[in-house]
Amino acid sequence: xxxxxxxxxxxxxxxxxxxxxxxxxxxxxxxMHLVSDPENLDKSxxxxxxxxxxxxxxxxxxxxxxxxxxxxxxxxxxVGFGGILSGACVIRCDASAACxxxxxxxxxxxxxxxxxxxxxxxxxxxxxAGTWKSKVPDLASNCGLSVPAVITGSDYNLHVQSxxxxxxxxxxxxxxxxxxxxxxxALH
Amino acid sequence: xxxxxxxxxxxxxVMRKIVERSLRQAGLESLVVFEAGxxxxxxxxxxxxxxxxxxxxxNMPSMDGLEFVRQLRLQQLAPDAxxxxxxxxxxxxxxKQAIRAGAKGYIRKPFTAxxxxxxVLSLLSAV
Numbered sequence: 001x002x003x004x005x006x007x008x009x010x011x012x013x014x015x016x017x018x019x020x021x022x023x024x025x026x027x028x029x030x031x032m033h034l035v036s037d038p039e040n041l042d043k044s045x046x047x048x049x050x051x052x053x054x055x056x057x058x059x060x061x062x063x064x065x066x067x068x069x070x071x072x073x074x075x076x077x078x079v080g081f082g083g084i085l086s087g088a089c090v091i092r093c094d095a096s097a098a099c100x101x102x103x104x105x106x107x108x109x110x111x112x113x114x115x116x117x118x119x120x121x122x123x124x125x126x127x128x129a130g131t132w133k134s135k136v137p138d139l140a141s142n143c144g145l146s147v148p149a150v151i152t153g154s155d156y157n158l159h160v161q162s163x164x165x166x167x168x169x170x171x172x173x174x175x176x177x178x179x180x181x182x183x184x185x186a187l188h
Numbered sequence: 189x190x191x192x193x194x195x196x197x198x199x200x201x202v203m204r205k206i207v208e209r210s211l212r213q214a215g216l217e218s219l220v221v222f223e224a225g226x227x228x229x230x231x232x233x234x235x236x237x238x239x240x241x242x243x244x245x246x247n248m249p250s251m252d253g254l255e256f257v258r259q260l261r262l263q264q265l266a267p268d269a270x271x272x273x274x275x276x277x278x279x280x281x282x283x284k285q286a287i288r289a290g291a292k293g294y295i296r297k298p299f300t301a302x303x304x305x306x307x308v309l310s311l312l313s314a315v
Contacts, residue, residue: 047298048298051298051299051300052206052297052298052299102202105202105206106202106205106206107205107209115201116201116202119200119201119202120200120202122200123200123202123203126247126276126297127276127297127298129276130275130276130277130278130296130297131276131298134278134279140278140279141279141280141281141282145247145276145277147199147247147248147249
């Protein structure tokens with residue numbers, strides 16, 4: 001339901017864009033291997049975190065459970081994709097990791113997940129989504145992004161029904177770990 | 189370079205701070221920064237403040253960056269100030285849209301301070 005809500009804000013992008021440019025409808029089916037290539041996510045995370053936070057991110061083999069304790073606060077930022085790909089880019093982590101990410105971006109320390117931390121998480125998700133889609137030429141110009149949505153709290157799940165594909169990976173820098181998810185529920 | 193007055197339009201306060209920091213790192217020591225959280229707020233600022241350069245996000249709620257640039261040109265607000273779009277959208281089509289709307293420059297997020305410096309200084313020296 002959450003992803004549907006995000007997606008609605010960019011739902012008309014493809015038709016508007018095609019009408020404006022006079023182009024025939026694009027299809028991503030032929031470049032599915034490029035779109036679902038996990039290496040694009042690795043490259044995007046590396047590029048965004050090195051450029052904007054000045055840190056080197058490494059992929060981790062073991063999957064992350066967010067939050068690690070059921071009552072702990074976690075932060076999830078979501079940017080929806082609309083157009084020839086429907087889906088979302090998600091970054092999620094615990095509160096301390098969100099504060100660490102925001103601290104690197106803003107150049108100041110945070111002890112709690114305040115509005116600035118949420119803002120930073122939304123922006124980092126926005127840049128990750130934009131960078132990820134720029135790795136596939138068809139996506140770069142035919143897939144729009146929603147404004148970020150940020151969810152904080154505990155005991156919630158992110159659920160998408162029957163996705164076309166889903167890439168989920170854990171990354172870390174210093175002692176900070178976070179999870180990235182690209183979920184695609186339709187390719188056109 | 190003499191005092192430079194810049195307007196930064198972005199719905200993210202963190203991004204506004206990062207852009208300001210990049211401008212200061214560009215050697216614009218005598219820098220006056222005005223901030224706006226949306227295109228509508230940006231237009232309000234320009235009704236009362238004179239600026240030398242405008243840096244605007246595109247993807248914003250209520251009034252996006254492209255509409256903001258169209259409106260400021262239509263209303264002849266800051267007619268001599270170049271506009272640089274700073275955005276995650278980087279396809280050729282998005283750049284064309286920004287130029288058509290009236291932008292003079294384009295910086296893709298994520299960006300380095302050097303990229304901001306190069307783009308801003310070249311536009312300011314051309315004014």
